[in-house]
Amino acid sequence: MSDKPLVHVIDDEESVRRGASFFLKTSGYAVRTWPSGVAFLKEVRHVEVGCILLDIRMPEMDGLEVQRQLNERGVTMPVIVLTGHGDVANAVTAMRAGAIDFLEKPFDTDALQDAITRALAQIASEKDVMARAAEAEVVLGALSEREREVLEGLAQGYPNKTIAYDLGISxxxxxxxxxxxxxxxKARSLSEALRIAFAAGMGETRI
Incomplete structure (x- = not known):
């Protein structure tokens, strides 16, 4: 596993894969290339997390379908879409589905660098959120089941009387x-306790 940020290049054209790979490697990124969306999807559960550079027009499965499948499988790696001339409508569809950006071929290297920087910032942010959630779960492990139920009620915004009624206690x-x-x-205020609860995903469903 490389210390360099990783970019997955998914494009059916070997010349695009080769050109993008050369530019990205000389810019300090680790690169893994894929000849099709199908090939990437087959391995996606086992690949290292990185930014995805995804071509829209590919045989067998186009980029929009690949993106839809990634979303369905809960893969949150950020996607930058590559489009040919006249594919703006498809690019807009991709953006609505969560793509970071779209770039027209032949892409401008500065625009690509900017998009990748934003994509990698998103990955770092998600890792930070996951780390905070994991830490919160460890901290919440000190609570009894009843205490967790009370904290869940507080995270829902319920007053003591409502929590008492729901749990059948005074x-x-x-x-x-x-x-x-x-x-x-070790919370000095209710807001501190709630920040821990929210980091662990509490307060999202009604008790």
Missing amino acids: PRTVEVHRANIMTKL
Whole structure:
């Protein structure tokens, strides 16, 4: 695994793969090339996370379908779409589906660098979110099941009385659990406790 940021180049034209690969490697990126979207999708669960440079017009499966399949499979790697002349409508569709940017062939190297920089920043941001969520889960492991239920209620924005009613306990007991939660999470305020809860994905569904 390289320390360099990785770019996956998916294009059926060997000349494009070769040209993009040469430029990206000389610009300090690690590069892995793929001759088709189908080939990439077959291996996507095992490949290193990186930015995806994806051609729109490919035989067997076009770029829009590849992007749709990536979204369906929960693959969050950022996508930069490569289009030929006159493919703007497809590019707009790709952007609506979450693509970082689209570049027309032959692409401008400065524009490509800018798009990749933004894509890699997104990856770093997602890693940061995942790290915070993992840390939050570890911290929340100190709570009892009942304390987690009370914290979930707080994350939903419910007052003590509502949480007490939902859980079949007294408001006073909720207050005791809240105090224990604050102590175990080393939270100096409710907002600090809630930040930990939100990082772990609490508060997203009704209890």
